[in-house]
Amino acid sequence: MTTITTRTVSYPADGLTMIGHLALPAGAGLRPAVLVGPEGVGLSDVERGRAEALAELGYVALAFDLHGGRYFDDPEEMLARCMPLLADPDRMRDIGHAALDVLRAEPRADPDRIAAVGYGTGGAIALELGRDGVDLRAIGTVNGLITGRPGEAARIRCPVWAGVGSEDPIMPPAQREAFTTEMREAGVDWRLVVYGGALHAFHHPPVDHAAPPGVGHHPRHAQRAWQDIVGLLTECLPLAG
Template identity: 85%
Template sequence: MTTVTTRTVEYSADGLTMVGYLALPAGVDPRPAVLLGPEGMGLSDVERRRADALAELGYVTLAFDLHGGCYLGDPEEMLARCLPLLADPDRMRGIGHAALDVLRAEPRTDPDRIAAVGYGTGGAIGLELGRDGVDLRAIGTVNATTTGRPGEAANIRCPVWAGVGSEDPIMPPEQRNAFTAEMQAAGVDWRLTVYGGALHAFHHPTVDHATVPGVGHHPRHSQRAWRDVVDLLAECVPVADELGA
């Protein structure tokens, strides 16, 4: 196991002081990087562990913040903040760009090889960065088959992979179909993986979602979705050259 170095980073976005989590691989050389977005509740140890795992694989990873250092465990509080945010592409892009600037400013980051991976609201922000024309090597989302403003998906310049649970009431078949139609019409290199029997946020431990209808952890699909994310990164932003493989 390689040594991973981590630290918190503060930066401004959406009128708040955000507190992100940066994980650096061993070594001193520039590496491909991942901008990692959390579920609507905000940055938690779930994303921090994923950032550590990506750094173990050789990626500089910034797990970004949504709520100014707060974790919104109460569903009503989370929805009160996230629903207006998800309805405002410019706000989402502002949060994404601020985090991306932090990631690009890290000396270990190769600024020409950055991917965005996100869950729920964090995934929607990654998609909005793509629709804004940001030069990303890949966009991966789980629970975020969100559509954008008409025509702007044509600005996406990288492969897009999306994973969603078949029983997700928040991203139902109608929403998935609208998303794939948008990607197809824009000529995007897109893929959609539907995980049979999974609910919304199936990748996230049950403890945070126990009382929310339509939300639940699916251990097997959680592992499969993680492997799919890793495979996307290995295809689009490989680290083998940097590691001497």
């Protein structure tokens, strides 16, 4: 099995000291790199594990932080933190850019070959980086189908893949339609996969604290969504070349 290395990285963003998780593949030399954004509850072992899985494939990966090291297991606290954030594209971009700067500063990361993927709030941040014109090779978002300010999606310079559960009450059909309309009108190369029978955060393993209504794990679709993200990276951010 490939040996990877990991380390914690601290950096300022949104008035907080963020604590990210950097995973490096074995070997030496530049490698393509991936930002991994967490759900609104905050960075957890799930996203750290995703970064490590990407490093095992050969990518430099940074699972970035949203809340200054905090994890919100209380849904009301999480919403009080995330709803204003999701309503403020500039704050989301600042958080994304701060993480992107950390990733670009890593000597193993190729600054010209970077993708951004994320879940929920982290996926919304990945999209905002695209709307801000960042030179990304791919954007992937699960559950985070947040529309942006009018016209700014035209700045997206890479393919966008989005995944959502068909029964997700937080990203209902009207939200999915608004997202696809935005992508279509902007001329973006986009895909949307609707996973039948899945709720919000279907990719996330069960948690040991109260979850908001409409949230639930779907093991088969979780694996399928991960395979789809890996496929996106294989297409848009190949490890060779």
